[in-house]
Structures are given as C-alpha cells and as structure tokens.
Amino acid sequence: MSNELNNNPHRRYNILTGEWILVSPHRTKRPWQGKTEKNSAERRQEYDESCYLCPGNTRASGETNPQYTEPYAFKNDFSALLPDTPEEKVNNGLLKAKSEKGVCKVVCFSPNHSLTLPLMETEDITKVVKMWKKEFRELGSMEDINYVQIFENKGAIMGCSNPHPHGQIWSHSSIPTEIQKKSYHLKEYWKKNKRSILSDYLTQELELNKRILSENEYFVALIPYWAVWPYEAMIIPREQHQNINQLNEDEEKAFAEIIKKLTIMYDNLFETSFPYSSGIHQAPTDGAEYPEWHFHMSFYPPLLRSATVKKFMVGYEMFAGPQRDITAEMAAETLKQLPKQHYTKQ
Amino acid sequence: MSNELNNNPHRRYNILTGEWILVSPHRTKRPWQGKTEKNSAERRQEYDESCYLCPGNTRASGETNPQYTEPYAFKNDFSALLPDTPEEKVNNGLLKAKSEKGVCKVVCFSPNHSLTLPLMETEDITKVVKMWKKEFRELGSMEDINYVQIFENKGAIMGCSNPHPHGQIWSHSSIPTEIQKKSYHLKEYWKKNKRSILSDYLTQELELNKRILSENEYFVALIPYWAVWPYEAMIIPREQHQNINQLNEDEEKAFAEIIKKLTIMYDNLFETSFPYSSGIHQAPTDGAEYPEWHFHMSFYPPLLRSATVKKFMVGYEMFAGPQRDITAEMAAETLKQLPKQHYTKQ
Ligand SMILES: O=P(O)(O)O[C@H]1O[C@H](CO)[C@@H](O)[C@H](O)[C@H]1O
Ligand SMILES: O=P(O)(O)O[C@H]1O[C@H](CO)[C@@H](O)[C@H](O)[C@H]1O
Numbered sequence: 001m002s003n004e005l006n007n008n009p010h011r012r013y014n015i016l017t018g019e020w021i022l023v024s025p026h027r028t029k030r031p032w033q034g035k036t037e038k039n040s041a042e043r044r045q046e047y048d049e050s051c052y053l054c055p056g057n058t059r060a061s062g063e064t065n066p067q068y069t070e071p072y073a074f075k076n077d078f079s080a081l082l083p084d085t086p087e088e089k090v091n092n093g094l095l096k097a098k099s100e101k102g103v104c105k106v107v108c109f110s111p112n113h114s115l116t117l118p119l120m121e122t123e124d125i126t127k128v129v130k131m132w133k134k135e136f137r138e139l140g141s142m143e144d145i146n147y148v149q150i151f152e153n154k155g156a157i158m159g160c161s162n163p164h165p166h167g168q169i170w171s172h173s174s175i176p177t178e179i180q181k182k183s184y185h186l187k188e189y190w191k192k193n194k195r196s197i198l199s200d201y202l203t204q205e206l207e208l209n210k211r212i213l214s215e216n217e218y219f220v221a222l223i224p225y226w227a228v229w230p231y232e233a234m235i236i237p238r239e240q241h242q243n244i245n246q247l248n249e250d251e252e253k254a255f256a257e258i259i260k261k262l263t264i265m266y267d268n269l270f271e272t273s274f275p276y277s278s279g280i281h282q283a284p285t286d287g288a289e290y291p292e293w294h295f296h297m298s299f300y301p302p303l304l305r306s307a308t309v310k311k312f313m314v315g316y317e318m319f320a321g322p323q324r325d326i327t328a329e330m331a332a333e334t335l336k337q338l339p340k341q342h343y344t345k346q
Numbered sequence: 347m348s349n350e351l352n353n354n355p356h357r358r359y360n361i362l363t364g365e366w367i368l369v370s371p372h373r374t375k376r377p378w379q380g381k382t383e384k385n386s387a388e389r390r391q392e393y394d395e396s397c398y399l400c401p402g403n404t405r406a407s408g409e410t411n412p413q414y415t416e417p418y419a420f421k422n423d424f425s426a427l428l429p430d431t432p433e434e435k436v437n438n439g440l441l442k443a444k445s446e447k448g449v450c451k452v453v454c455f456s457p458n459h460s461l462t463l464p465l466m467e468t469e470d471i472t473k474v475v476k477m478w479k480k481e482f483r484e485l486g487s488m489e490d491i492n493y494v495q496i497f498e499n500k501g502a503i504m505g506c507s508n509p510h511p512h513g514q515i516w517s518h519s520s521i522p523t524e525i526q527k528k529s530y531h532l533k534e535y536w537k538k539n540k541r542s543i544l545s546d547y548l549t550q551e552l553e554l555n556k557r558i559l560s561e562n563e564y565f566v567a568l569i570p571y572w573a574v575w576p577y578e579a580m581i582i583p584r585e586q587h588q589n590i591n592q593l594n595e596d597e598e599k600a601f602a603e604i605i606k607k608l609t610i611m612y613d614n615l616f617e618t619s620f621p622y623s624s625g626i627h628q629a630p631t632d633g634a635e636y637p638e639w640h641f642h643m644s645f646y647p648p649l650l651r652s653a654t655v656k657k658f659m660v661g662y663e664m665f666a667g668p669q670r671d672i673t674a675e676m677a678a679e680t681l682k683q684l685p686k687q688h689y690t691k692q
Contacts (some may be wrong), residue, residue, distance in 0.1 A: 080669055153661040174366065
C-alpha cells in the first residue's frame with residue numbers, strides 16, 4: 001500500500017461484509033474533553049457471595065449453582081429467546097414481524113470470580129473451548145436452532161452486568177443479519193475460486209506481515225485490514241473449518257493459547273482489564289452445506305487512547321457508516337511491541 | 347397485530363434497510379447490576395470561557411469565533427475528511443481501499459452555552475433548520491460531495507466532547523452504507539408502486555395510531571415499528587421531499603416545532619438532558635434523480651430505564667443483529683403520556 005494513502009482519509013473494503021470503513025489517520029491528534037470511563041483495575045476476590053455466577057450461589061430464578069470446578073453452562077434466567085414461543089406472523093401492510101424461537105445460555109468460564117480469560121491458564125481456557133464446542137453441537141442439533149452465536153461482553157462499558165468471567169450463547173431459528181452478509185460474500189468467493197476467502201486472505205496477510213499479532217501452528221491473530229474498532233482483532237484457524245466443532249484436541253489447545261496471548265496484549269496496552277465484545281462467527285446449523293464457511297473469532301474493543309477514553313460509534317457511524325482514526329497497521333504495531341507477560345504478573 | 351406476538355420474542359422487519367430486529371418484550375424485568383451513568387442534569391452557564399464553541403472564544407486551531415448571535419457553522423478543526431485528499435487506490439489481492447474527499451463542519455445551534463434543542467425557542471430552532479438547508483445546499487453542490495450527513499451527538503455518553511449545543515455535518519464523495527441500503531429499499535418500492543414507501547407507511551401508522559408521538563400540519567413524529575433503540579423515534583414530512591432544501595418556510599417552522607416537542611418528551615422521560623444521536627437521511631447530492639427518496643430525521647437515544655441505565659448494543663447485537671426489550675408500542679405509549687412542558691419549566 002502506498003504510504004500516502006496511509007496518512008490520508010480513505011475507505012477500506014471489508015471482504016466479509018461488503019461494507020466500507022472510513023479511516024482518518026490524520027485525526028489522531030484530536031483533543032478530547034469528552035467522557036472518560038473509570039479505570040476498572042479493581043482486584044476482585046475469588047469468591048463473591050453476592051455474585052449470582054459463583055459456585056454454590058443462588059440465582060434470581062431461585063436455582064442454585066452447583067459447586068462447579070470447570071466451565072459451567074446454564075440457561076439464561078432472563079433469556080431474550082425462548083424455545084416454546086408459539087409460531088405467529090404479522091403481515092399487515094408495511095408491518096412485518098415473525099415469532100422467533102431460541103435458547104439463550106450463560107457460560108461461566110471459571111469458578112474463580114477474580115479471573116478473566118487473559119489471567120486463566122491455557123489449559124483452563126481449553127476447557128472453555130471444549131464447552132463452546134459442546135454447546136454448539138447440542139444447540140445446533142436442536143430442531144429450531146439454525147444459528148448459534150457464541151459471544152462475550154467483557155467489562156461494564158460493554159454492558160456486562162457481572163464481572164464474574166462468563167460469556168453467553170444466543171441461538172435461534174433465523175439466520176442473523178451479520179451472518180447473512182458474511183455467508184453471501186464467503187459464497188461468492190467460493191463459487192469463483194473454490195477456496196475459502198479467509199484462507200487466501202490469511203496467506204496474503206502472512207506474506208505482508210504488517211497486521212499479524214501472533215501465530216501458532218493452527219491459528220493466526222491479526223488486525224483485519226478493514227478493522228472498525230481501534231484495536232479490533234480476528235483469530236483465524238489456518239485450516240478451513242466451518243465451525244468450532246471441527247477442532248481436534250491440538251487445535252483446541254492452540255485456540256486457547258492464542259486467545260490468551262491476544263487478551264494479554266489487550267490488558268497490557270493500557271494496563272487495565274481491557275473491555276471488549278468478542279464473538280465466534282461460524283456456519284449456520286440448519287443442516288445445509290456451507291463449504292464456503294471458515295469460522296473465526298473477532299474482538300471489538302472500544303478503548304482508544306487510554307484505559308478511560310473510548311471510541312464512540314455514534315452520529316456519523318450510526319447514520320452513515322463506521323469511522324476510525326488510527327489505522328489497522330498502527331494498531332498492530334502498537335500491540336505487537338507490548339510485553340508478552342500480563343502486566344499484573346511482570 | 348395479535349397481542350400474543352407482542353408479548354413473545356419476535357423479529358420485526360425494517361422496510362428501509364431490509365434488516366430484522368429481535369424484540370424480547372418478556373425480558374423487561376431483567377435485573378441490572380451493570381454499569382450506570384452519571385445523571386447529566388448539571389446546569390450550565392450561558393457563556394463558558396473554556397468552551398471552544400462559545401462566541402468570541404479561540405479554538406484549538408487558533409481561530410477565534412465571531413460574536414455570533416444566530417446558528418454558526420465552521421469547518422471542523424479536526425475534520426475526519428479533507429477536501430484536498432489526493433486520489434489514490436489500493437487494489438492488492440484482497441486488500442481494497444480508496445482515498446476519500448470530503449468536508450466536515452460544526453454547526454453551533456445557539457450562542458447560549460446553557461441551551462439544548464428542547465430548551466430553545468421554536469423560532470431559534472427554525473434558524474438551525476435554515477442553517478442545515480444552507481449547508482446542505484452549499485456542500486451538496488460541491489463537485490466531490492455526493493452525500494451530506496447532518497447529525498448531532500448529544501450528551502457525553504454519545505461521544506459528545508463539548509456540551510455547547512451543536513451538531514455536525516460530514517459530507518463526502520462516496521455514498522455511505524446506510525444510505526445505500528435505504529436507497530435500495532426505497533427504490534424497490536418506488537419501482538413497483540410509484541409511491542414513496544414512507545408516505546404509505548405514514549398513512550398506515552396514522553390510521554393505526556399506536557406509535558404516533560406528535561403531529562402537525564407538515565410533520566409526524568413516531569416510533570417506527572422496527573425501532574432498535576429503546577425510545578428511537580423518526581420525524582417524517584407528510585409531503586414527500588427528497589431533501590431538506592425542499593422545505594418551504596411553513597415547513598421549516600413545523601419541522602423545528604416537532605423537533606422541540608419530541609426532544610421535550612425525551613427530556614421529560616427520565617427528567618434528565620436526554621442523550622441521543624440524531625441524523626437526517628436524505629437523497630445523495632451526486633446529481634442523479636432520486637424520485638424514491640423521502641427525507642426523514644431519526645433519533646437514536648440509548649437510555650433504557652432511567653437517567654443512568656442505558657441499552658448496550660454489544661455482543662449479540664454486534665455479532666448477530668440488534669435486539670431490544672420494550673416494544674415500540676410500549677415506548678410510544680410512555681412518551682405520549684408525558685407532560686408537554688419541559689420538566690425544568692413546569
Ligand atoms: O467529532 P467529535 O465530536 O469530536 O467526535 C464524535 O463524533 C464523531 C462522529 O460521530 C465520532 O466519530 C466520535 O467518535 C465522537 O466522539
Ligand atoms: O444478557 P446481559 O449480559 O444481561 O446483557 C448484555 O448482553 C446482551 C447481549 O449482547 C445485550 O442485549 C445487553 O444490552 C447487555 O447488557
């Protein structure tokens with residue numbers, strides 16, 4: 001890429017969604033008098049009696065958590081989707097609606113209230129990966145479940161209502177917008193090239209080596225060329241798997257390892273417990289074949305310049321499209337140079 | 347609509363973007379232990395010497411604001427887009443980028459630092475409408491400007507870096523994603539029916555009278571059936587105008603009046619200065635004909651249950667698609683019943 005473009009306002013194309021992102025690299029010096037967040041570096045205890053996710057505690061539903069010692073999944077007590085929703089439709093002029101069936105689960109990553117993924121041992125993150133596989137398999141094989149969205153909201157500024165290390169899974173009968181977009185673009189490429197677009201993209205990124213954050217035998221973590229959030233990153237398996245259930249034991253471990261490495265970089269960036277939403281995008285579970293799919297995990301972290309100043313996706317971004325200031329290359333460069341040990345353990 | 351569906355999880359279709367929204371009305375009783383915001387009800391002075399938007403003050407660029415007494419627009423000192431960006435392209439395998447030219451402006455709504463739109467007189471908001479028209483006309487007629495996005499970020503939680511009443515205009519050569527989506531759906535309907543989809547939608551909503559918030563001779567404010575944000579609203583001109591420049595004097599005033607009414611409802615809801623991002627969507631300015639376009643103004647406010655608890659568009663929403671708890675009808679019902687006078691003046 002020419003250096004010139006890199007310093008001037010430009011738009012970049014997202015090969016997975018077909019959408020463009022506005023990049024304004026010259027704007028990094030903008031002064032900030034706006035909102036700042038609290039630095040969330042508080043130390044938590046390993047067990048919190050008021051936490052409804054800790055082992056042995058009773059939840060709002062009246063159910064009591066078992067004394068779990070490994071990742072623990074249960075049905076969300078305030079599920080946004082329910083399995084027994086009656087089938088109904090609205091088709092009244094320009095008003096269109098449909099009932100939606102689904103199952104929402106919560107996955108506690110660890111019994112230890114004080115941990116987060118970057119602070120967990122690789123071996124314990126591997127257990128989380130195994131749990132995701134199991135849930136994906138079980139939910140995905142249910143009749144009304146055609147898509148399984150695994151995600152984590154980390155940190156209060158990402159709407160996380162409880163700091164106990166946990167993620168969620170929302171699964172349902174329709175194929176969500178974001179997956180429809182990606183399916184379309186993955187498929188277009190597949191039809192033409194009989195190859196996964198993400199495999200080819202990975203080959204190109206590894207050759208250029210400008211946005212790679214970390215790699216191991218089975219996975220690569222990088223800042224995608226079209227990143228929207230300041231330090232947005234993506235973990236891509238080298239092998240084209242349609243979904244996480246296809247991971248073998250070595251790959252599970254390698255996946256856990258690279259998640260740990262990436263989230264340590266994040267925490268080390270501003271020496272704070274780095275907030276983000278992460279999610280795994282994979283093939284639908286409606287029984288159709290998805291030879292074009294290549295699962296990947298993305299991280300959308302909002303922090304921009306410090307533990308207390310975040311990027312807002314507001315006015316222009318809501319009404320027109322995403323905008324960022326630092327380039328993907330600047331973000332990769334910064335993250336790569338950080339120490340590999342978690343800052344609390346250095 | 348059947349009452350049943352209204353209480354059960356369902357998806358609604360957005361006729362303007364072609365996307366679906368997940369609605370979970372049964373979930374309104376979810377407990378909240380998460381992040382709360384500061385209530386921003388502080389009273390501000392009419393002039394703040396440290397505010398770079400107040401009349402007579404000097405901005406970061408070194409320029410001094412005139413002693414303006416009416417809405418005042420100037421080039422953003424930290425513009426995300428620049429008019430003289432050299433034309434360049436990246437087309438390297440799967441990496442695609444293009445330079446982008448544009449102009450970013452700031453519009454001060456009033457010289458009075460302590461005001462916001464709901465606190466301004468209709469006659470002064472009318473002057474803001476006139477200023478938007480003028481800017482739309484001038485920017486839109488520039489050679490490289492094919493789209494003019496007028497918007498406001500109000501409140502610190504909406505990334506607003508200065509409480510002085512102001513909005514922004516970002517204008518540029520490409521047509522943004524959100525406009526492309528809407529153009530497509532407006533056009534599809536136009537081709538079939540030779541009518542604006544928004545005119546027909548308005549007719550239907552007025553007849554149903556379940557989501558109407560306020561109306562006058564020229565404009566209607568309503569909660570769209572497919573609203574995403576808890577109290578999202580839309581102002582639609584009864585007459586099909588492609589852009590705001592087509593408003594006559596009476597319509598300008600009616601537009602100002604309905605903006606005032608809607609934003610007063612917002613402030614009165616939680617008795618706070620209600621944060622939102624608002625934006626005007628209108629036809630591109632690339633010289634083509636847009637007979638299908640029908641301009642409208644939308645408000646995306648994040649507050650959910652109080653001045654301090656907002657809705658987060660995070661994990662599921664980022665990776666799958668938007669989700670809301672209260673229905674559009676519940677939101678409309680609540681807003682409609684509020685006193686019509688601003689709470690600080692009651
Ligand atoms: O230009 P401002 O007011 O400094 O910035 C604000 O609005 C912009 C346009 O929506 C956003 O990109 C920024 O994240 C937000 O903080
Ligand atoms: O289910 P939770 O953790 O209470 O809620 C959180 O995640 C959900 C899924 O992304 C969001 O809809 C909520 O806004 C957020 O607060």
